Amino acid sequence: xVEKVAIAGLGLIGGSLARRLAARGVxxxxxxxxxxxxxxxxxxxxxxVPALDxxxxxxxxxxxxxNPLKAMPDMLHSLKPLLNAHPxxxxxxxxxxxxxxxxxxxxxxxxxxxxxxxxxxxNELSGWQAANPALYDNALWALTVDERTEYRxxxxxxxxVADNVGNRLIVLDDDTHDSCAAMISHMPHVVATxxxxxxxxxxxxxxxxxxxxxxxxxxxxxxxxxxxRTRAMVDEDAANVEHLLRHMASRLTVVADNLRDGDAxxxxxxxxxxxPFRDYKANGNGVETRNLxxxxxxxxxxxxxxxxxxxxxxxxxxxxxxxxxxxxxx
Amino acid sequence: xVEKVAIAGLGLIGGSLARRLAARGVxxxxxxxxxxxxxxxxxxxxxxVPALDxxxxxxxxxxxxxNPLKAMPDMLHSLKPLLNAHPxxxxxxxxxxxxxxxxxxxxxxxxxxxxxxxxxxxNELSGWQAANPALYDNALWALTVDERTEYRxxxxxxxxVADNVGNRLIVLDDDTHDSCAAMISHMPHVVATxxxxxxxxxxxxxxxxxxxxxxxxxxxxxxxxxxxRTRAMVDEDAANVEHLLRHMASRLTVVADNLRDGDAxxxxxxxxxxxPFRDYKANGNGVETRNLxxxxxxxxxxxxxxxxxxxxxxxxxxxxxxxxxxxxxx
Numbered sequence: 001x002v003e004k005v006a007i008a009g010l011g012l013i014g015g016s017l018a019r020r021l022a023a024r025g026v027x028x029x030x031x032x033x034x035x036x037x038x039x040x041x042x043x044x045x046x047x048x049v050p051a052l053d054x055x056x057x058x059x060x061x062x063x064x065x066x067n068p069l070k071a072m073p074d075m076l077h078s079l080k081p082l083l084n085a086h087p088x089x090x091x092x093x094x095x096x097x098x099x100x101x102x103x104x105x106x107x108x109x110x111x112x113x114x115x116x117x118x119x120x121x122x123n124e125l126s127g128w129q130a131a132n133p134a135l136y137d138n139a140l141w142a143l144t145v146d147e148r149t150e151y152r153x154x155x156x157x158x159x160x161v162a163d164n165v166g167n168r169l170i171v172l173d174d175d176t177h178d179s180c181a182a183m184i185s186h187m188p189h190v191v192a193t194x195x196x197x198x199x200x201x202x203x204x205x206x207x208x209x210x211x212x213x214x215x216x217x218x219x220x221x222x223x224x225x226x227x228x229r230t231r232a233m234v235d236e237d238a239a240n241v242e243h244l245l246r247h248m249a250s251r252l253t254v255v256a257d258n259l260r261d262g263d264a265x266x267x268x269x270x271x272x273x274x275x276p277f278r279d280y281k282a283n284g285n286g287v288e289t290r291n292l293x294x295x296x297x298x299x300x301x302x303x304x305x306x307x308x309x310x311x312x313x314x315x316x317x318x319x320x321x322x323x324x325x326x327x328x329x330x
Numbered sequence: 331x332v333e334k335v336a337i338a339g340l341g342l343i344g345g346s347l348a349r350r351l352a353a354r355g356v357x358x359x360x361x362x363x364x365x366x367x368x369x370x371x372x373x374x375x376x377x378x379v380p381a382l383d384x385x386x387x388x389x390x391x392x393x394x395x396x397n398p399l400k401a402m403p404d405m406l407h408s409l410k411p412l413l414n415a416h417p418x419x420x421x422x423x424x425x426x427x428x429x430x431x432x433x434x435x436x437x438x439x440x441x442x443x444x445x446x447x448x449x450x451x452x453n454e455l456s457g458w459q460a461a462n463p464a465l466y467d468n469a470l471w472a473l474t475v476d477e478r479t480e481y482r483x484x485x486x487x488x489x490x491v492a493d494n495v496g497n498r499l500i501v502l503d504d505d506t507h508d509s510c511a512a513m514i515s516h517m518p519h520v521v522a523t524x525x526x527x528x529x530x531x532x533x534x535x536x537x538x539x540x541x542x543x544x545x546x547x548x549x550x551x552x553x554x555x556x557x558x559r560t561r562a563m564v565d566e567d568a569a570n571v572e573h574l575l576r577h578m579a580s581r582l583t584v585v586a587d588n589l590r591d592g593d594a595x596x597x598x599x600x601x602x603x604x605x606p607f608r609d610y611k612a613n614g615n616g617v618e619t620r621n622l623x624x625x626x627x628x629x630x631x632x633x634x635x636x637x638x639x640x641x642x643x644x645x646x647x648x649x650x651x652x653x654x655x656x657x658x659x660x
Contacts, residue, residue, distance in 0.1 A: 120543050140540055170540055180538040183529055184546040191521060192549060194581040196604035198574065199513055206640035206659045208510040209610060210470055210500055213450055216514040218548040219522060224608050227601035235597070238589040244528065245586040249579040251524040256575040259568040267565070271557035274526035278554050280539060310536035329536045 001163040002156060003027060006060035006089075008052065008075065010037045013094050013122065014066025015131025017165070022046045023133055026164050029058040033067070037128035056082040056089065062160050064117075065093040069236060072101060076108035083110060090156045092117045096181060097236040098144045099174040115157040116144030116174060118181070119167070124225055140312060141169040144177050145300050154299075155319060168312040168325065171303035182240035189230045190245060192223035276330045283328040289314065292322045331493040332486060333357060336390035336419075338382065338405065340367045343424050343452065344396025345461025347495070352376045353463055356494050359388040363397070367458035386412040386419065392490050394447075395423040399566060402431060406438035413440060420486045422447045426511060427566040428474045429504040445487040446474030446504060448511070449497070454555055470642060471499040474507050475630050484629075485649060498642040498655065501633035512570035519560045520575060522553035606660040613658040619644065622652045 003026065007018045010032040022028045022045045029047045031054060032038070038048040049055060055063060056079070063083075067075055072095075083089055091114045095101050098116040105114045121139040123130070141161045145154050154171070161169045172180075195216075199205050222230070234241050258266040292311070295302055303313075310329025313322045333356065337348045340362040352358045352375045359377045361384060362368070368378040379385060385393060386409070393413075397405055402425075413419055421444045425431050428446040435444045451469040453460070471491045475484050484501070491499045502510075525546075529535050552560070564571050588596040622641070625632050633643075640659025643652045 120541055122543075142541060170537065172537065176534055176537060177541075180532075180534050180541050183532060183538045184542040188525060188545055188549045190585055190600075191525070191578075191582065192545075193601060193604055194578055194585070195518060195521070196607040197581060197600070198577055200604050200606050200660065202510075202513060204506055204510050204638060205607075207500065207502065207506060207637050208513045209607070209660065210637070210640065210642065211450055211472060211507075211510050212514040213452075215518055215522075215552040218551050219518045220607075221548050222545040223604055224611055227605075227608075231597060231601045234589070235594075238592075242586045242589040245582040245589075247528055248521075248524055249582040249586070251527060252521065252575045252579040252582070255520055255524070256572045256579070259564070259572040259575075262568075264565075267561060270520075270527070271523060271561045274523055274530050274553060275557075276530050277526040277535075277539070277550075278557075281554055307537050307540070308534060310540065312540065330530065330539065 002061035002160045004029070004058060004060040005160065005164070006030070006055040006058055006063040007066055008055060008063065009033070009066035009068075010041060010128045010131065011066060012126045012130050012135070013119065014064070015041075015128045016121070016133055016135040017064065017066065017094070017119075018046050019044055019131055020133035020136050021164055024164060024166070027058075029055055029060060031055050032128070033071075037131075040128075052078050053082055056086050059086060060089060061156050062090045062092055065091070069095050069097070069101070069232075072104050073108070076104055076110060080108050080110060083113060087113070089113065090115060090153045092157045094119055096185075096233060098142075098177045100236055102144070102146070102174050111148070112150070113153060115149060115153050116177070117157055117161070118142045118144070118177065119161075136165055136167055139165075139167045141165075141167055142177050143169055143171050144174045145171060145303075146173060147300060149300065151296075151299060155316075158313065159316060162313060162315045168314050170307040170312050171300070172307060173300070173304065176304065178237050179240045179243075182237050182244055186234050186237045186241045187244040187248065189222050190234060190241060191248065192220050193227070193230070196220050196223045280328060280330045287325045287327045289323060289325050291317060292324045294320050294322055296320075332391035332490045334359070334388060334390040335490065335494070336360070336385040336388055336393040337396055338385060338393065339363070339396035339398075340371060340458045340461065341396060342456045342460045342465070343449065344394070345371075345458045346451070346463055346465040347394065347396065347424070347449075348376050349374055349461055350463035350466050351494055354494060354496070357388075359385055359390060361385050362458070363401070370458075382408050383412055386416050389416060390419060391486050392420045392422055395421070399425050399427070399431070399562075402434050403438070406434055406440060410438050410440060413443060417443070419443065420445060420483045422487045424449055426515075426563060428472075428507045430566055432474070432476070432504050441478065442480070443483060445479060445483050446507070447487055447491070448472045448474070448507065449491075466495055466497055469495075469497045471495075471497055472507050473499055473501050474504045475501060476503060477630060479630065481626075481629060485646075488643065489646060492643060492645045498644050500637040500642050501630070502637060503630070503634065506634065508567055509570045509573075512567050512574050516564050516567045516571045517574040517578065519552050520564060520571060521578065522550050523557070523560070526550050526553045610658060610660045617655045617657045619653060619655050621647060622654045624650050624652060626650075
């Protein structure tokens with residue numbers, strides 16, 4: 001449990017987090033690049049400050065950067081002298097790409113106090129007006145660490161997420177996070193966009209759109225969201241997305257070849273290959289809970305292996321013993 | 331309006347159609363390869379017959395084949411002598427691939443009385459127990475014709491769909507139907523399956539699955555349905571699916587190349603390309619209704635062009651004047 005949290009940026013993610021923490025009794029100090037949310041935020045018990053130094057002067061256990069990624073270098077530059085004067089404050093963020101943020105933090109000379117974080121929460125909306133504490137209901141966070149991360153820094157952010165926000169978390173290195181995010185979000189966004197481009201390029205596009213039912217609607221939904229936001233997301237994780245797109249192109253070409261050759265066995269294998277994921281989805285949510293001792297040495301790898309087994313941290317018995325859920329795994 | 335309809339096959343699609351038509355006052359005669367639905371069907375006013383000749387002896391305006399595609403050759407072989415004795419009966423079907431059915435119908439020597447049909451209705455269920463008249467609520471049908479189709483045959487099926495079932499319809503040739511169905515359903519099913527295969531093949535698959543949110547869930551939902559059914563669907567439309575998979579592979583490779591090269595303009599173009607479809611989806615459902623005269627010559631092409639404009643037939647003022655809705659178009 002942490003007592004004081006500072007939040008920079010009261011948009012959808014930061015605003016929802018501030019409201020949720022304040023409602024759960026945490027002392028929250030917040031800053032936003034424009035003051036329009038302040039009156040309502042103050043009414044909800046969120047202490048708002050006019051400048052970044054106010055966030056640091058509040059001496060929070062954790063300072064959460066909820067600003068857009070493009071504002072990150074300027075933010076870090078401004079925070080550097082402030083945080084140097086308050087070395088106990090742990091810095092984290094909520095960005096959807098982690099390697100780039102850690103590089104920016106290191107560039108600003110703030111690497112020692114940083115733990116990466118990415119809450120798997122969000123919707124198509126944005127801004128303080130859309131902020132809602134329920135956005136974090138049942139959310140899972142990915143925290144990212146490296147071999148230099150101090151355990152106490154990790155513990156501060158992990159306890160904030162598990163004890164204060166009331167969420168589950170998994171612990172990864174930045175590259176694992178970014179490649180997995182590319183797999184389940186960034187690359188599929190490109191695929192969905194390629195699908196609508198394929199339809200738009202067809203002379204029978206109105207006919208195809210008229211025939212379209214649930215499968216098409218579901219597979220193209222994400223292509224309908226703001227293409228500039230999607231493009232930024234893909235750009236930020238370009239190498240991973242590129243890699244996975246080549247895999248996908250190769251998989252689709254193999255199926256095309258098999259269809260041309262009438263290779264029934266190969267087609268059958270293609271459709272059987274994903275069975276572990278079908279079984280995983282069919283398994284339901286039978287959650288078993290148990291304790292995971294966290295070793296003093298190699299704790300980063302121990303927690304990564306736990307995540308690979310499909311486990312998530314739900315809380316702490318003490319500083320070196322996590323409670324984990326093992327919902328299901330492939 | 332037609333008065334008498336015969337239905338072969340009381341599964342999800344045929345059973346739902348029989349129940350809907352009977353409830354709307356049509357004289358329905360039905361046959362099923364197993365008699366288990368008969369007691370309940372008879373109680374709903376559907377006249378059930380023990381053999382195929384009973385369907386033809388009832389002298390329906392339209393005989394609708396709702397059997398699985400794999401049973402089609404045997405069905406047609408059995409129906410051939412019966413329909414030859416009743417040349418006024420129009421034959422149609424409800425299969426999701428049309429060129430192959432027409433070829434089978436022609437092979438059986440029944441091409442003259444045939445009009446293709448594909449109701450865009452269905453769900454993950456199957457069998458009489460799942461049959462539900464509401465399955466056809468607001469459904470769109472694709473009817474398929476060729477240059478040899480007699481107008482009166484088309485009109486019988488079109489009036490059955492519009493006046494009796496109460497649905498909208500568009501009129502296509504078989505190839506246009508099959509390539510559009512490949513676009514919005516068969517090919518995307520392969521893409522969804524390739525996505526789950528990609529995840530299953532990754533050492534971090536449990537982590538990726540844990541991070542997965544709405545975009546992944548929606549884009550892979552259809553890959554969770556019975557892979558054997560999907561495989562059969564893809565096999566039946568193999569050439570179109572192959573063609574579209576190669577297009578998709580090429581599109582994904584181009585984006586991968588652009589990401590590698592950091593070609594921001596090309597990436598921007600890629601995300602802009604599908605804008606007509608985004609606009610189309612955002613346009614809502616402002617339906618304008620007007621009359622479409624159907625010319626005696628070239629009616630097939632006239633109706634295909636209407637479908638290309640995004641129009642759908644909703645009924646008939648008289649035998650040569652359709653009512654059409656023009657909801658929206660790209």
